[in-house]
Amino acid sequence: QVQLQESGPGLVKPSETLSLTCTVSGVSISSLYWTWIRQTPGKGLEWIGYLYYNGNTDYNPSLKSRVTMSADTSKNQFSLELRSVTAADTAVYYCAVASSNWFDPWGQGTLVTVSS
Amino acid sequence: EIVLTQSPATLSLSPGESATLSCRASQSVSTYLAWYQQKPGQAPRLLIYDASNRATGIPARFSGSGSGTDFTLTISSLEPEDFAVYYCQQRSNWPPRVTFGGGTRVESK
Numbered sequence: 125q126v127q128l129q130e131s132g133p134g135l136v137k138p139s140e141t142l143s144l145t146c147t148v149s150g151v152s153i154s155s156l157y158w159t160w161i162r163q164t165p166g167k168g169l170e171w172i173g174y175l176y177y178n179g180n181t182d183y184n185p186s187l188k189s190r191v192t193m194s195a196d197t198s199k200n201q202f203s204l205e206l207r208s209v210t211a212a213d214t215a216v217y218y219c220a221v222a223s224s225n226w227f228d229p230w231g232q233g234t235l236v237t238v239s240s
Numbered sequence: 241e242i243v244l245t246q247s248p249a250t251l252s253l254s255p256g257e258s259a260t261l262s263c264r265a266s267q268s269v270s271t272y273l274a275w276y277q278q279k280p281g282q283a284p285r286l287l288i289y290d291a292s293n294r295a296t297g298i299p300a301r302f303s304g305s306g307s308g309t310d311f312t313l314t315i316s317s318l319e320p321e322d323f324a325v326y327y328c329q330q331r332s333n334w335p336p337r338v339t340f341g342g343g344t345r346v347e348s349k
Contacts, residue, residue, distance in 0.1 A: 159338075169284070169327060171338035182336045218283055225331040226274035228286035228295060 126150040128219050128231035136213075136238050142206040146219030146231060153177070153200050157222040160193065160204045162215040163233070170215075174222055175202055209238045242266055244328050244341035252349040259315040261344045263328035268308045272331050275304055275313045278343075279324045287326075288313065315346070323348050 132144035146158070160172040173183035175193040183191050187206070195202040206213060214237050220227040243266040253259055263273065271291035276284035286295040288304035291311060301316040315322055328341040 168342050169329070169340035171340070174336060184337070220283075223289070225272040226286055226289040226329065227284075228289075230283035230285075233283050 126221060126229055128221070128229065130217060130219050130231045130234040132234060132236070134235060134237060136209055136236060137240050138210055138238055139208055142204070142209050142213060142236055142238070144204045144217055144219075144234065144236070145201050146203070147199070147201050149200070152197075153195055153202055154197050158193075158195075158202050159220050159222040159227055161218045161220060161227065161230075162213075163218070164215040172204065172206075172217075211238050214238045241337060242269060242330055242332055242339055244330060244339055246326075246328060246341035246344050248344060249342070250345045250347060252347050253318055254349045255318050255320055257318055259313075259318055259322075259346055261313040261315075261326055261346075263306075263311040263313070263341050265309045265311075265330060269330040269332065271307050272333075273304075273306070273311050274329045275302075276327045276329065277322075277324045278327065284327060318346070320348075322346065 127149045129147045136142045154177050158175045163169050173193050175181055181193050190207045192205040216233040216235050218230050218233045220230040245264045247262045273291045275288040277287050278284040287298050287302050292304045303314045305312050325343045325345045327343045331338045
């Protein structure tokens with residue numbers, strides 16, 4: 125059974141970098157595709173990007189200039205970095221398994237607030 | 241970007257009634273559409289993938305249909321645990337892009 129758990133700071137200052145980790149159990153991260161999705165009351169669910177098992181990535185064009193996703197196979201984790209954050213980046217961030225055209229399962233999510 | 245429009249925004253129904261939720265895409269997504277259920281404080285849960293396939297463990301009262309631009313999620317007889325928010329989601333293949341609908345809240349009347 126695949127399980128995912130997000131972790132990282134719950135508070136980030138404006139203009140700084142948001143860094144989150146997703147720890148995966150039940151499967152090797154080298155064998156699947158992975159994704160980050162965020163949710164805000166205003167914009168709803170927003171896809172951030174894909175991380176493929178070969179390390180390649182695809183990002184949402186609206187975030188591409190500020191996002192990096194990467195994997196640490198030794199720890200069976202993958203990560204998200206979002207640079208130059210503003211209050212608009214305040215959201216619940218989810219990691220999930222990316223299948224062909226859908227996402228399942230998801231982590232429980234972690235709230236990140238951008239504030240000074 | 242493909243826009244997904246869900247309707248209605250809110251559906252007020254009683255347990256035992258049938259729910260019909262709509263998701264319309266701004267251009268064809270073939271059958272590359274998924275449905276999720278989200279309860280307060282929880283992550284979305286996959287219900288339906290590729291428009292009409294139930295995910296593992298999803299009860300038979302949930303069914304999906306449609307192709308192209310018009311899709312429907314039907315809950316045949318609402319159980320108390322079905323009152324939640326439902327989202328549709330599509331993925332376009334090249335370049336890979338994903339969008340979600342704005343959600344339909346199914347509430348108890």
